[in-house]
Amino acid sequence: MELAPHDLLEISDSSDLVIHSPMPDWVKTSLDRAPFVVVRRARAPKNQIAVGIRGKQRNQRFAAFLPKSQFIRKITPEQLTENQRWKQHHRYKKVQAFICLNSIDRLLQHYQFLWGPTGSVGFELASGKETVTPESDIDLIIRTPHRLEKNLAQSILLEFQKSEVRIDVQMETPVGAVNLFEYGKAIREPVLVKTQNGPLLIENPWILNEVDN
Numbered sequence: 001m002e003l004a005p006h007d008l009l010e011i012s013d014s015s016d017l018v019i020h021s022p023m024p025d026w027v028k029t030s031l032d033r034a035p036f037v038v039v040r041r042a043r044a045p046k047n048q049i050a051v052g053i054r055g056k057q058r059n060q061r062f063a064a065f066l067p068k069s070q071f072i073r074k075i076t077p078e079q080l081t082e083n084q085r086w087k088q089h090h091r092y093k094k095v096q097a098f099i100c101l102n103s104i105d106r107l108l109q110h111y112q113f114l115w116g117p118t119g120s121v122g123f124e125l126a127s128g129k130e131t132v133t134p135e136s137d138i139d140l141i142i143r144t145p146h147r148l149e150k151n152l153a154q155s156i157l158l159e160f161q162k163s164e165v166r167i168d169v170q171m172e173t174p175v176g177a178v179n180l181f182e183y184g185k186a187i188r189e190p191v192l193v194k195t196q197n198g199p200l201l202i203e204n205p206w207i208l209n210e211v212d213n
Contacts, residue, residue, distance in 0.1 A: 001074065003049060005041040005177070006118045006141055008126045009071040018048060018065040026055045027062050034127040036075075037066060038118075041177065043196055054123065056131075075126045077116020077141050081105060086117075086125055097121050097132050100165050104140065107159050111152070114143040118170075137166045142180070144171040147206045153184035170194075173205040 003009075014023075014031045030053060031037075040063065042050035048065040055061070080086070084105060086098045093099060101117065108115045116122065119139030120131040148171060157180065160167040169180035176195035183191055190201040 003039050003074065004076070004172075005039050006077050006116075006122070007039040008036045008075045008123065009039065009049070009051065009066065010073050010075070011035050011037060011066065011071050016066060016070040017051075017053075018067065020065075023064075024055075024060075024062060026060055027053050030055045030060070034123070034129040034131075036123065036127050037064070037071075038123070041194055041196055054120075054131075077118050077122055078114055078143075079116070080122055080125045081116050089125060090128075091124075091130065091132070095132055096134070097136055097138050097165050100138060100163050100167075103163070104138070104160075104167070107156065108142060111156070115140055119168075137168050138163075140167065140169045141172050141177070142169060144173055144206075147204075148183070150184060153180055157181060157184045174208050175202060175205040176200075178205055 011017075011031070012035065014028045017037075037051035037053055040050040040052045042063075044050040044065055047068050049068055051064055051066045053062045053064065081101075084102070086092055086101050089098060091098060098121070101121075104115075117125065117138065117140055120133075120136045121138055123129075124131045156169075160169070170177040171180055171183065173193070176193040178191055178193055190203045191205060193200055193202045193205045
């Protein structure tokens with residue numbers, strides 16, 4: 001099964017994880033509450049997946065690995081936007097971040113982008129556990145297999161700036177993730193790309209041979 005950064009994986013137990021550093025107490029508590037890990041953009045040993053666990057606090061993030069056979073199901077960001085699934089969520093109309101997904105969906109559907117929420121919004125929609133707060137941003141990915149023109153990026157940014165909630169967008173290119181704001185505002189390349197090899201400055205993140213993946 002193909003996996004990508006930001007996919008959420010449901011697991012059975014924290015004992016399924018492969019860890020190489022002491023595990024904080026909050027990790028098990030978090031997984032007992034919502035047994036989901038997120039695929040990280042990092043190299044992993046053979047037959048393992050690089051994953052991360054999130055806690056209640058913004059600074060509570062823990063890196064681990066998971067055997068490829070040890071998850072129950074995966075949920076992609078795009079699956080969370082199918083049929084505007086957030087409208088069936090029990091906190092829809094109670095939390096501004098979920099309400100804002102309506103206008104985001106209209107805009108990105110207009111430009112025919114595949115997209116999905118990540119971060120706390122995506123985690124809550126996938127797990128059903130309340131993680132979004134009034135201070136939470138909306139984190140999104142949009143799939144951009146082909147080069148996105150700067151003028152279109154700037155138009156999208158202008159629309160997002162009208163939102164009542166701050167929106168942070170990562171473009172998923174063939175090489176890695178590019179921040180939409182940084183890309184739209186940059187006068188010239190190279191751009192900063194998050195890759196499996198770490199952050200790199202790359203002239204064209206839509207050309208695979210720009211970096212040794």
